[in-house]
Amino acid sequence: MSLLKRLYRFVDLRIGVGEITDKELTGYLLPRNINGWYSLGSILLFAFALQVVTGMLLLVYYVPDAEKAFQSVNHIMNGVPYGWLIRLIHAVGSNTMIAVLILHMLSTLAMGSYKSPRELNWVTGFLLFSLVQGISLTGYLAPWSQLSFWATTVATNSVSALPVAGPGMVEFLRGGKLVGPSTLGRFFALHVAFLPLVIGVVIAVHVFLLKRTGISTPPFGKGDTKNAWQGESYRYESHPGGIPFFPDFALHDLSSILIYLAVLFGVVFFWPTMPFTPDAFVPADPFKTPAHIKPEWYFLANYQTLKILPNELLGLTVQGVAMTFLALLPFIDRSPERHPLKRPLFLALVVTGIVLWVGLSVWGHLS
């Protein structure tokens, strides 16, 4: 018996690895009509892990001090071997991760996978979306460049429009009246410790819910596309005669992750300036506001909404209502039908939402 086999037998006799493999990998059956969109969750897990690893590596040289932060990032980019690669994977990776997250949510919407009994999966997923936006915003300040400084000033300032508590909340968020060294301290702590921990826990809950409820059957290629669950008792949605997760779908997941990596490295190597504007290469100056400071692409629609509406409070209210509607969607849309083409009103709403979001983002970019 080879050493590896003996080692496996040693562990298996003690903790029953074979049983776990049978149940969770080879015996974990997925619907036969499963499609590529179901890989987006695995891509996101991988993307988050990559952000954590590159973030840890950046911590080796990054100094979270307003006097030294910009210089330390400059040193990582120009002085440390392959520092540019680690930093660009982290900076571009945050953008690609959000893009995949949006696609994951859109596919869930289109296939009606948010419907009962998967309301909690949707709510935790939506929470993850908000947390990832939060971790991106807090990380944006870290390089302490003109772009970081003023984008954070604008983003935190919008909270001041909230009645009564608004101005106090902004001061609390910034650690002072203006963005300054204390803002960097608290944003850094949120970015590297608090938010990753919370995101990790919510991911665990999200995956736990997925495993307990069972993976949804795609509504494509089936006669009856209605939701079969009546809500009478707990039921695990099994897929007898389905394809095994390992090796079949795991290989599919691996291919999807490799495509994600190809896109990520494509941007890192051929469009390395994608996450930066010229202001990202100038150290933060609290007395010099640059012209045309804009947020990252995924906040452009929010930014433009605040610009076009007559007052900021109205802008925040509109966004709050839209986000709350999206977060509570499974409790609002209770029809059993899951096929997108058999839900014309819903499909029209989704398409309008996407067009509106893209339109506002483009408008925000060009304005």
Added chain:
Amino acid sequence: MENDGRRKFLGVCLAGATAAAAVAAGYPVFRYLAPKSGESGAQKLVIPAGELREGEARFFEYQGASAVLVKTQKGELVALSAVCTHLGCVVQWVKEKQHFLCPCHAGEFATDGSVLAGPPPRPLAKIPITLLEGNITVG
């Protein structure tokens, strides 16, 4: 049999591709974390001889590690590594006894670096010096 051969070939290809990917990912990370060559401190150091009186020692950084220059009561100049050969603590100069003491485990060294007492297995390494026109050049 034919299938077994194909399975083995694909297995070898997969293992090779995985190993290549691991090297491609691991090399930049290793280089990123490895200390930069040339950052190991000064290779030569010049200290004015007048700065050091008889019976005194002066500690300094040499080639990225702690070193010490001592002028014995007889006027002899000696440069030594200040890193104890036992477990790597930095020795301290005991002026009253004219010897070095490692505070970690009470190792004692003479001004020529030899072990006087305690657990150090080897003497302190000597560093070459030259005295020219009132300047001591270390290294």
